[in-house]
Amino acid sequence: MRADRLVAALLFLQARGLVTAAELAAELEVSERTARRDLEALTASGVPVYAQRGRGGGWRLVGGARTDLTGLTSPEVRALFLAAGSSGASPELRAALRKLLRAVPEPLRPDAEAASRARIVDELDWSGTAVTAADPHLAELERAVLDGVRVRLGYARPGEEPAERTVDPLGLVHKAGHWYLVAGTGDGLRSYRLGRIASVEPTGEPVRRPAGFDLAAAWRSLAGRLEDRLLATAVTAHADPDALPVLQRLFGGRLRIGRLLGDGRREIEAAGPSLEVLAAQLAGLADRVEVVGPPAARAHLARLGRALRSRYEEREDATTP
Structure with a gap:
């Protein structure tokens, strides 16, 4: 592309000071005529390039002008x-x-x-609600990572009250709409979801950074452990064809669609962190998905069915005149 060639010509002038059209042509692997046109194009575009005529002449940047550009194409x-x-x-x-x-x-x-001007980011879904809430502690943690300062976090695991822990902030990762802090602890590297952080307090102490730490490699390791927990078990089921799009949205890459059965249904396998979670996710598709194994998943679905029936039959009896 000519624009890339003009940048290369500019950087060559900057490096050499004075160049001839022949030298530039050799550098860019073009004809002298093309190189001369490129130099004239630089002049026409406002770059302070001028031709020095006569013996020992050539082209140079006026007054030793320089560009801060680092060779971007x-x-x-x-x-x-x-x-x-x-x-x-x-x-x-x-x-x-x-x-x-x-x-x-x-x-x-x-x-x-x-x-x-080619891209916009719209954080609202079609109902006008923000898809992901802003993380109020993101800026604080960015500063801590860049400044290399240890912090005390108030961190709440699901269903628990916030607990205080002191960590070495090493990097931030954005994954599937959520921010995570990768930090060093007394028990090794850990990840903390920013949406669960209740407070951040810099300690003023320097971060202890592991030798050779690489954020990308650390995140791959941490994400692999999390994925192992998310895929700890699986259930098999027979699904009606019209249930497959719903199942694909529900499970994504955790769904495997198998062979076509004689009754027109598909054999599927869905993975998740526990049989209880999988049973709860599939309960809403009871008329279109039949779980066939393992037996513990079928037993949990049966318990869910009895609990739902008991609750809603009692309410129906209470409201009947």
Whole structure:
């Protein structure tokens, strides 16, 4: 792409100071005529390049002018502005993009401007409700990670009151609509969901960072442990064909669709953290999904059925004149 070539020409001028059209042509692997047109295009676009005529002449940047650009290509500029330029970007990020746009050479600006307007982020579902609530402690934890400061967290596991723990914040990960803090503890690396953090208090003590720590590798390890817990057990069932889309939305990658049965139903296998959780998830599809194993899952569904029948039959009797 010509825009990429112009950036390469600019950086070559910056590195060499004075270049001839022949030298630039060899560097860019183009003809001298093309190299000369590129140099003229840089001048026309406002880059302070001028031709020095005569013996020992060539092309140079006026007054030793330099660019802060580090060799970004047109696709790279487009990808950067597309990723960071959405309507959901923070005011600080949008301000940084405006400054970066002024530093981008003229030939690359149309791509950058188009990419910055090409994406929006809408955090509301169709009912007008935010899909994920803002994490109030995200900014505090970002500072702690960047400053390398240990923190005391008030952290509440599901169904429990918040408990205090002191951790070494090492990084933040966004996964499936939720933020997680990866932190060092006395028991090794742990992850903490920000939505369950009740308080954050910096201790002023420096973080103890494990030697060779890599956030991506640490997260893969932690996520693998969590996935193992989420896939601890499975049930098999026979499902009506019209139930398959519902099951796919409910279980996603935890659903395996098997062979077609003689009665038109499909054999399925659904994985989850426990038989009780799986039974509760499938109970609402009782008329379209029949759990066939293991026996403990069928027994739990039977108990759920008896409890539902007892509750709602009692209410119906109480409200009948």
